[in-house]
Amino acid sequence: MYRYKEVYSDIKRDILRNHYRAGTLMPTQDELAKKYNISRITLRKSLDLLIDEGLIHTQQGSGTYVRPQLDENSPELLPLDLPIGATYSHRDQKITSKILFFGARLPNEIEQKNLKIKANEPVYEIKRVRLRDDKIYSYEHTIMPTRIAPLDESILKGTIYGYLGGKMKIFMTDARRVVYAESASKESAQALNVDEGASLLVIEQIAYDQKGEAFEYSKSRFDENHSKFVIDVHRNEFW
Incomplete structure (x- = not known):
């Protein structure tokens, strides 16, 4: 494991x-780096993961604070504002x-519009159930242009984002998400x-x-027992 x-x-x-404790000021970065005998650069990577999970937040000129949690014991909380997948958000x-x-086909009009592709550009269609500790977590329906990267079932059984980032150097940096409720279809x-x-x-x-190009259009469905999400709002300007 990386340090x-x-x-x-x-x-x-x-x-x-x-x-x-929640709401309290944590030790300084220098103090933490000294405690763990690591550089501040390495420590910053550790803190970034904690910020991503909403466990801590920083205030410029003040320090790093422990963020109060909505439900510290809930494994269902998923940060909705971060460009990450389930493998990252539930890394523990x-x-x-x-x-x-899993197959390839030509895109429909909605997929062409959302992915900014032409009607003759083939896409992968992927339907998979995500399991967390061997229990059903979500049902994903994903559309991805085939030109992005070669995919096979061994990749789909793991983390697609991990493969794209590690092998193809394609990183998800931004996402537009729309959240809504629906009744479960038969499928x-x-x-x-x-x-x-x-x-x-x-x-x-x-x-x-990272180039600002759309590479995935997806719908992830969760039942009511796995539908607890959190978004942290940061305000940097005042008016």
């Missing part, structure tokens, strides 16, 4: 055990995938093992890479 991840895990454990748990469908109900017509939360997403 910055070890430090991240250690600090997170201290936060969850109330060694660093085992995330696996069950592939329901969604079977995938999520819920009753047809059950209430689902849907996150519809267009993902963009």
Whole structure:
């Protein structure tokens, strides 16, 4: 394990055990770097992971504070404002995938519009169930241009974003997400093992890479037992 991840895990454990209490000022970066015998650059990577999870926040000129948690014991909380996938957001748990469908075809009009592609540019269509610690977590329907990267089922069973970033150097830097509720269709109900017509939360997403190009159009569906999301709002300007 990388050193910055070890430090991240250690600090997170201290936060969850109330060694660093909500609302209190944490030790300075110099103090933490000295404690763990690491550079400030390495420490910053650890703190960035904690910021991503909404566990801490920084105030310019003041320091780093432990953020109050809505439900510190809930494994369901997913940060909705971050360009990440389930493997990252639930990195402390085992995330696996069950592939329901994988193939290539030509895009429909909505997919062409959202991905800024032409009618003759083929796309991958991916349907998979995401499992968290071997329990059903979400049902994903993903459309991705085939020119982005070669995909196969071994990749789809793991983390697509991890493969794109590590192998293809394509990183998700931005995303537009629309969140809404819908009733489970027959297909969604079977995938999520819920009753047809059950209430689902849907996150519809267009993902963009570091060049600002759309590379994914997806809909992720969650049943009501896995529909707890959090978004942190930061205000840097006042008027």
